[in-house]
Amino acid sequence: MPDDMNATPEEPTRTSQSVPVADRRNLDADLVGIATEPGVPKKDPIVVATKITRTFGGLTAVDVEHLEIQRGVITALIGPNGAGKTTFFNLLTGFDQPDTGDWSFNGRSLKRVSASRVARLGMVRTFQLTKVLSKLTVLENMRLGASGQRGERFWAAPFRFLWSSEEDAITVRARELLGRFKLDAKEDDFAGSLSGGQRKLLEMARALMVGPELVMLDEPMAGVNPALKQSLLGHVKSLREDGMTVLFVEHDMDMVRDISDWVVVMAQGKVIAEGPPESIMADQRVIDAYLGAHHDTDITELEESVLAAEVEAELLADHDGDNR
Amino acid sequence: MDLISTPLHDAFSPYALSFVFAAMGLNVHYGYTGLLNFGQAAFAAVGAYAMGVAIASFDLPLILALIIGLAGAVLLALVMGVPTLRLRADYLAIVTIAVAEILRLIFSTSFKKYFHARDGVSGFTAGFRSINPFPEMPDGFLSFSRNDLWVMTVGWILVALVCLLVWALMRSPWGRILKSIREDEDAVRSLGKNVYSYKMQALVLGGLIGAVGGFIGGMGLASVQPDSFNTDFTFIAFTMLILGGAARVLSPAVGAVLFWALLSFLGVLLTKLSNGDNPIIPASFMSPDQVGNIRFAVVGLALMLLMIFRPQGIFGDKKEIAIDAR
Ligand SMILES: Nc1ncnc2c1ncn2[C@@H]1O[C@H](COP(=O)(O)OP(=O)(O)O)[C@@H](O)[C@H]1O
Ligand SMILES: [Mg+2]
Numbered sequence: 309m310p311d312d313m314n315a316t317p318e319e320p321t322r323t324s325q326s327v328p329v330a331d332r333r334n335l336d337a338d339l340v341g342i343a344t345e346p347g348v349p350k351k352d353p354i355v356v357a358t359k360i361t362r363t364f365g366g367l368t369a370v371d372v373e374h375l376e377i378q379r380g381v382i383t384a385l386i387g388p389n390g391a392g393k394t395t396f397f398n399l400l401t402g403f404d405q406p407d408t409g410d411w412s413f414n415g416r417s418l419k420r421v422s423a424s425r426v427a428r429l430g431m432v433r434t435f436q437l438t439k440v441l442s443k444l445t446v447l448e449n450m451r452l453g454a455s456g457q458r459g460e461r462f463w464a465a466p467f468r469f470l471w472s473s474e475e476d477a478i479t480v481r482a483r484e485l486l487g488r489f490k491l492d493a494k495e496d497d498f499a500g501s502l503s504g505g506q507r508k509l510l511e512m513a514r515a516l517m518v519g520p521e522l523v524m525l526d527e528p529m530a531g532v533n534p535a536l537k538q539s540l541l542g543h544v545k546s547l548r549e550d551g552m553t554v555l556f557v558e559h560d561m562d563m564v565r566d567i568s569d570w571v572v573v574m575a576q577g578k579v580i581a582e583g584p585p586e587s588i589m590a591d592q593r594v595i596d597a598y599l600g601a602h603h604d605t606d607i608t609e610l611e612e613s614v615l616a617a618e619v620e621a622e623l624l625a626d627h628d629g630d631n632r
Numbered sequence: 633m634d635l636i637s638t639p640l641h642d643a644f645s646p647y648a649l650s651f652v653f654a655a656m657g658l659n660v661h662y663g664y665t666g667l668l669n670f671g672q673a674a675f676a677a678v679g680a681y682a683m684g685v686a687i688a689s690f691d692l693p694l695i696l697a698l699i700i701g702l703a704g705a706v707l708l709a710l711v712m713g714v715p716t717l718r719l720r721a722d723y724l725a726i727v728t729i730a731v732a733e734i735l736r737l738i739f740s741t742s743f744k745k746y747f748h749a750r751d752g753v754s755g756f757t758a759g760f761r762s763i764n765p766f767p768e769m770p771d772g773f774l775s776f777s778r779n780d781l782w783v784m785t786v787g788w789i790l791v792a793l794v795c796l797l798v799w800a801l802m803r804s805p806w807g808r809i810l811k812s813i814r815e816d817e818d819a820v821r822s823l824g825k826n827v828y829s830y831k832m833q834a835l836v837l838g839g840l841i842g843a844v845g846g847f848i849g850g851m852g853l854a855s856v857q858p859d860s861f862n863t864d865f866t867f868i869a870f871t872m873l874i875l876g877g878a879a880r881v882l883s884p885a886v887g888a889v890l891f892w893a894l895l896s897f898l899g900v901l902l903t904k905l906s907n908g909d910n911p912i913i914p915a916s917f918m919s920p921d922q923v924g925n926i927r928f929a930v931v932g933l934a935l936m937l938l939m940i941f942r943p944q945g946i947f948g949d950k951k952e953i954a955i956d957a958r
Contacts, residue, residue: 403818427824439819441812451805452812453823459805460825462833466800475805518824 339378339570344583347374354379354522354553355400355431360409361577362395369395370406371577377522382544382554384564384585387574388598393557394436396574397526401433402426413522428455430521434528436557438507440514442500446491449499449510450482451475453517482517488543489513490536504531509540516547523547525556529563541567565589573597635900642896643889646780646852649787650676651892653845654869655876655884656794660838662870663878664802666814667835668721671712671728672869674735675839677861678704679846681739684753684856685746694759698847705843708735709836717831729863740858752857760851780852787848791885794841799881801837810834811879871935877948886946894934898927 338351353376362370370392377383385393398404400411402423410419413431421429441449457478458464459471486492489509494502499510512528528544529537537560545567547554558564564571564585571588573581575597581588588594642648654672661667679701686697712731716723739747747753757779764782769775776784801807809830812820817827850856868891876887902923906913918926938945 401822403821422826423818423821424824424826427822432824433822435818435822439816439822441815441819443815444808444812448808452808452820455824457805460809462801462806462837465804465806466797468800468804471805514823 339381339584344581344587346579346582348376348582350376350378352379353377355411355413355555357400357411358409360396360399360406360411362392362399362404362406368577370399372396372409372574372579375572375579375582377553377555378570379553380548380551381569382548382556382567383570383572384568385555385557385572385574386559386561386564386588390576391574391597392577393574394526395577397433397524397557400426401431401524403433427518427520430519431524432515432518432520432522433524434508434511434515434526436526436530438504438511440499440502440507440510442498444499445496446486446499446502446510447479447482447495449514450486450495450517451478453514454478454481455518478517485513485516490539505533505536508532509536512540512543520552522553522555525554525558527557527559529558529560537563561589635897635904638900639893639896641776643893644784644788645776645892646783646787646848648888648892649784649791649852650845650849651865651869651872652787652791652885652888653794653848654842654865655872655888656791656798657838657841657845658866658869658873659878659880659884660798660810660834660841663873663880663883664807664814665810665831665834666721667717667831667838668725669712669728669835669838670725670863670866671730671732672838672842673861673863673865674708674728674732675705675842676846676849676865677732677735677739677856677858678708679843680850680856680861681747681753681846682843683847684756684850687756687759688753689746697756701843701847702840705839706836709832709839713832713835717828717835729866732861732863732866736858736861739861747858750858752855754855757851757854779854783848783852787852790844790848794844795881795885802881806830874945875935875938877945879949880945880947883945883947890946891931895927895931898930899923902927 342348342350355375355377357372357375359374360370360372361368385396387393395404399406399409400418402418402421402425405420410417412418413426413429416429418426418429418431427433441452444452457471458474464470483492483495486495489512491502491506491509491513494506499507502510508528508531512523512525515523515525525544529540532540541563544554544556556568568585571583571585572579573588573591573594580597581591581593583591654676657675658669658672661669661672682701682704683694683697686692686700687694692700708731712724712728716727740749761779761782764778766778766781766785768778769781802810809820809825812825813827813830820830821827846856849860853860869888872887872891873884874887875891876883876885902913902918903920905911906918906920906923
């Protein structure tokens with residue numbers, strides 16, 4: 309919930325600057341004093357997942373014992389490639405079915421609930437491999453996102469006067485969001501003509517058109533150019549100020565440190581650590597997990613220690629996305 | 633002169649009309665939504681048979697017969713769609729082609745009391761013909777019988793109405809969802825739209841349009857026979873759609889008219905060239921009775937060239953075709 313009255317006293321327009329750390333901490337007061345053990349209960353969880361497993365053949369892609377996502381804050385989900393983050397997203401949002409487990413959103417169980425229903429309930433996700441509709445224009449992509457349109461009903465659709473004013477209102481909202489995401493100049497272009505980074509932005513903006521309570525972003529920064537990244541960070545933070553909850557997968561540790569209130573670390577399908585960003589970055593288990601991802605190749609002990617240092621640097625120091 | 637008049641006659645005839653409707657239905661299925669329905673013949677068959685049997689065997693009024701035909705098409709769409717529309721696209725293709733063949737077999741071998749096997753159903757046109765306002769036409773450049781003229785008038789008016797409906801639907805948010813499903817179902821799902829329901833609506837709508845084609849074709853030929861609804865029917869309709877350009881409102885009608893005109897033109901031309909005592913095309917190369925098949929081969933060749941040089945069809949937009957023909 310937007311208990312952020314003292315977080316945005318500055319200007320009416322949002323800037324891309326970071327909210328000062330002191331202010332940010334006010335937002336996640338609920339997270340203060342929570343143990344940093346995997347699966348800890350939160351004060352006001354929006355998502356609660358228990359014993360979720362998903363195997364592909366012999367491979368256990370996801371095996372989450374218990375995880376709660378705090379409402380109204382930005383939670384980062386990190387972990388090496390193949391950790392199961394995307395699969396976990398798919399399971400939570402109904403795009404894939406787990407072998408076992410139960411999970412709820414706003415206290416309502418989502419087991420066997422269809423993906424479209426999950427989205428209508430207010431839990432909207434984006435995809436790691438962007439899914440913009442390349443044969444629609446940017447603006448049409450945005451309009452598609454709006455929920456509960458009268459013109460989407462068969463009997464009303466042929467009669468323009470029944471839905472044109474609603475469409476106009478949707479267009480206003482779409483343009484406002486496109487402006488925020490620096491895509492307003494492209495509104496009449498086919499989405500297929502956008503760059504990879506612009507597609508990411510469009511997908512995120514389109515997800516917001518649905519009016520979600522929880523936004524789940526799978527690698528929103530991949531392929532977005534550094535100049536835009538900064539303003540995108542600002543947008544993600546503004547989502548929280550608007551009262552939304554954000555869960556995002558990201559490899560860019562800068563971004564994770566800068567905007568997340570809480571970090572969940574997955575490795576080999578399991579949640580191995582969670583906590584505030586500062587403590588997670590220094591956590592030996594996390595460093596080991598990232599290192600573990602390199603273990604399948606034969607390496608000597610010397611190389612391993614070099615690698616360990618690299619990984620540590622990757623996690624701790626400033627470093628710009630080496631990963632897609 | 634018949635090099636022009638015969639193709640014109642054929643291209644607008646009641647027989648061609650039934651293909652216009654089939655292609656318009658496929659345009660909703662495949663052109664806009666990306667659904668591969670290879671059993672469009674079944675919708676036309678259900679429409680035609682339901683109308684024919686309801687009138688010929690049960691003496692029902694025309695209006696009621698048509699309503700039964702439309703209800704049959706809705707039922708058929710549900711039978712095809714319920715088990716397959718949640719699955720990958722190929723399942724719909726397999727099921728539709730199978731259902732269409734099964735239906736054709738039922739019509740040609742079962743319930744002979746009503747369907748009359750290969751002879752088909754006839755004796756159902758009286759009611760429709762009794763409201764024909766046209767007088768008998770004098771023979772002229774284009775001479776249609778009074779009955780044909782009546783069927784064609786009604787048929788082409790209905791074509792215009794269907795085009796209007798499709799146009800109105802496809803510019804709406806409803807149409808936007810169909811076009812999005814054609815491209816990426818999961819994206820549409822992630823935005824909270826019930827993809828299954830929209831696919832079903834599209835399947836039903838396109839099927840209803842196909843059933844109207846069955847009505848018109850049946851009234852035009854004054855009989856309904858099982859073999860007119862074989863798989864060729866569906867594929868010719870697909871060909872017309874692609875010739876015109878998928879996902880364009882007018883393209884099925886234009887494609888169908890052009891297709892028949894071309895086919896008929898070739899028929900007349902090849903017959904002329906291979907006939908007589910001293911034919912231009914020697915009998916050793918092609919005899920007049922082979923014309924019927926050869927013209928299909930030539931049309932096929934023309935279509936191949938079209939797909940190579942203009943894969944989006946006559947009206948189509950390359951950016952919008954569902955399958956990347958390249
Ligand atoms: N559809 C699938 N079929 C088989 N294996 C899969 C499938 N999806 C994911 N996996 C496997 O599950 C593991 C987790 O993948 P993923 O969730 O994509 O990881 P992440 O997003 O953390 O990089 C990987 O080993 C991947 O190969
Ligand atoms: Mg992933």
